Structures are given as C-alpha cells and as structure tokens.
Amino acid sequence: MGYRNEIYSKALGIKKNEVKTANAIYEAEISALREQNKEFAELEREMNSIGSALALSAISGDSEKLDRLKAICNKLNEKKNKILKDAKISRPSALCKICNDDNYVAGKLCSCVLEIAKQLTFSELSSSLPINDCTFENFNLDYYSDEEDAEGFVPRKRAAALLKLCREFADNFPSVSSSLLFTGEAGLGKTHLSLAVVVEVAKKGYGVVYGSAYNLLSAAEKEHFSYSGETEKEDALLNCDLLVIDDLGTEFLTSYTSSLIYNIINTRILNRKPTIINTNLSFDELEARYTARITSRFIGNYEMKKFIGSDIRQIKALK
Numbered sequence: 001m002g003y004r005n006e007i008y009s010k011a012l013g014i015k016k017n018e019v020k021t022a023n024a025i026y027e028a029e030i031s032a033l034r035e036q037n038k039e040f041a042e043l044e045r046e047m048n049s050i051g052s053a054l055a056l057s058a059i060s061g062d063s064e065k066l067d068r069l070k071a072i073c074n075k076l077n078e079k080k081n082k083i084l085k086d087a088k089i090s091r092p093s094a095l096c097k098i099c100n101d102d103n104y105v106a107g108k109l110c111s112c113v114l115e116i117a118k119q120l121t122f123s124e125l126s127s128s129l130p131i132n133d134c135t136f137e138n139f140n141l142d143y144y145s146d147e148e149d150a151e152g153f154v155p156r157k158r159a160a161a162l163l164k165l166c167r168e169f170a171d172n173f174p175s176v177s178s179s180l181l182f183t184g185e186a187g188l189g190k191t192h193l194s195l196a197v198v199v200e201v202a203k204k205g206y207g208v209v210y211g212s213a214y215n216l217l218s219a220a221e222k223e224h225f226s227y228s229g230e231t232e233k234e235d236a237l238l239n240c241d242l243l244v245i246d247d248l249g250t251e252f253l254t255s256y257t258s259s260l261i262y263n264i265i266n267t268r269i270l271n272r273k274p275t276i277i278n279t280n281l282s283f284d285e286l287e288a289r290y291t292a293r294i295t296s297r298f299i300g301n302y303e304m305k306k307f308i309g310s311d312i313r314q315i316k317a318l319k
C-alpha cells in the first residue's frame with residue numbers, strides 16, 4: 001500500500017492512543033493498588049531492581065547469577081500475579097488479535113494500522129474535495145447531447161463510454177492495464193469522473209493523491225527549495241498508489257516543475273503505479289508545452305480519451 005508517510009505516522013499515533021485509552025483503566029487500577037497495598041508496591045520495586053541486575057549479568061555473561069536472578073524474578077512474578085488476581089485486576093486484551101498491538105507483523109504494518117490509514121485518507125479527501133457530488137451514480141448523461149457534433153461524434157455516447165471506462169478502472173484497481181489521460185475543454189466531466197475513481201480506490205484502502213497540477217507541483221517545489229531535506233511531497237507524487245493530476249497545464253513551468261512532471265510520469269510508468277491526468281490542452285498543445293520527451297511517455301502507457309460536449313456548468317447554471 002502506498003500511503004504518504006504522514007498518513008502512516010498519524011495512523012500509528014492514533015493506534016497508540018487507542019491502546020493507551022484501553023489501558024487507562026488498568027493503569028489506574030494498578031496505581032490505586034500501589035497506594036493501598038504496601039506488599040504490592042514493594043514487589044514492584046524489587047522486580048525493578050532485579051530487572052536491572054538481570055540486564056547487567058546478561059551483559060557480563062555470569063550465567064550462574066543470571067539463573068539465580070531469573071528464579072527470583074519468577075517467584076516475584078507469581079506473587080504479583082496472585083495479588084492482581086485477588087484484586088480482580090487484569091490487563092485488557094489486545095485491541096488487535098493479529099499483531100497483539102505490536103502494529104507490525106513480520107516487519108510489515110498490521111492491517112489494524114492500515115485500516116486507520118484508510119480512514120484518514122478518506123476523511124482527508126472528503127474534507128477537501130466535493131466527493132459526494134462527484135460519484136459514478138450522479139454522473140448525469142442527460143447533460144450530454146445525443147446529437148452528432150461537427151466531427152461526427154455523439155457526446156452522450158462518448159460520456160457513457162468514459163463513465164464505463166472509469167468504473168472499470170476503479171473496479172479493477174490496482175490491476176489496470178494503463179493510466180488515463182483525459183483531454184477536452186473545461187466543464188465536460190473530467191474532474192467529476194476522476195474524483196469518482198478516487199473515492200472508489202480510496203474505499204478499497206489504497207493511498208490516493210489528488211490535486212490540481214498547480215497545487216501539487218508548487219507544494220513539491222516549495223518543499224524542494226526549502227532545502228530542509230524533506231521529500232515527503234515529491235515522494236507522495238512518485239509513490240502513492242493512485243495519483244490524479246487535475247488541470248495539467250495550469251502550473252508554473254520552471255526547470256524544476258518540468259523535470260518533476262517527467263520524473264512523475266516516467267517513474268510511475270516504470271513502477272506500474274497508475275495515474276490519471278486531466279488537461280484542457282490538446283495533445284499537440286501538450287507536446288508544445290512539455291516537449292515530446294514527456295508526451296512520448298503517454299503513448300503506449302496512457303489511454304488517451306477526449307471529453308466532448310457543451311460546458312455542463314453553464315448548462316446547470318442556465319437551468
């Protein structure tokens with residue numbers, strides 16, 4: 001799973017707090033017991049000092065002493081457990097039965113942490129994007145004319161095909177055969193359909209990064225030139241499970257951003273990480289702006305689709 005590092009550390013923090021909350025009652029019971037029961041408090045002190053002595057003899061390699069201390073430790077532990085049992089105090093069971101709240105299984109993050117990461121991604125998306133307005137279900141084909149345009153294409157047919165393509169892309173994710181490049185004028189549904197894909201892919205538990213080319217690239221550029229050594233933004237663009245760049249062509253082109261665009265497109269192709277790019281520019285305009293070095297990467301790796309019709313925002317406004 002390719003979530004951003006920031007999401008992973010937030011998820012681990014949340015898990016840690018959940019465990020802490022779950023243990024709070026137990027900890028409170030223990031400290032009350034410590035106050036009331038002098039024997040218990042003394043036992044704990046003894047166990048602490050034996051613990052340090054154990055560590056020292058383990059380092060010095062004095063195995064005879066080590067065995068003796070271990071035996072004492074076991075006895076003290078038995079006593080302690082008996083007191084706890086009599087006081088009916090028991091440690092709460094682990095929140096996650098898979099990792100026992102270690103958060104890792106065989107060196108990999110446990111599903112309990114990944115589930116939190118998924119929820120975080122989702123709430124982040126829904127707080128910043130109109131994801132409820134942009135679903136597959138409310139993608140309305142009625143806004144597209146069913147009459148042939150000047151080039152002989154029927155906008156409604158095209159829109160229906162694009163809706164199907166995007167649904168399949170989301171359903172099959174991450175096993176999709178190619179990335180998507182959506183061209184066409186503003187207001188024809190590119191953003192709507194890509195957001196619908198974003199939501200479905202995030203629901204499946206994948207790390208998604210969505211943003212306008214302007215925002216994504218300027219954030220990465222700012223990070224790069226802050227010379228802080230941080231590469232979080234750039235890493236996210238290169239490594240997230242699904243990257244959606246909206247409005248390619250609206251960013252400031254600097255030598256940094258144009259090499260980053262190439263790097264993003266190329267690296268993601270090499271690592272088989274799907275990408276969706278929306279642009280109001282035609283393929284020729286893309287080539288003029290970014291040179292064939294970049295556009296040649298689209299060929300064979302991106303399914304290129306043109307949205308056609310009349311600006312839906314205008315139609316909605318008129319209605």
Ligand SMILES: [Zn+2]
Nearest residue numbers: 096099110112
């Ligand atoms: Zn777990």
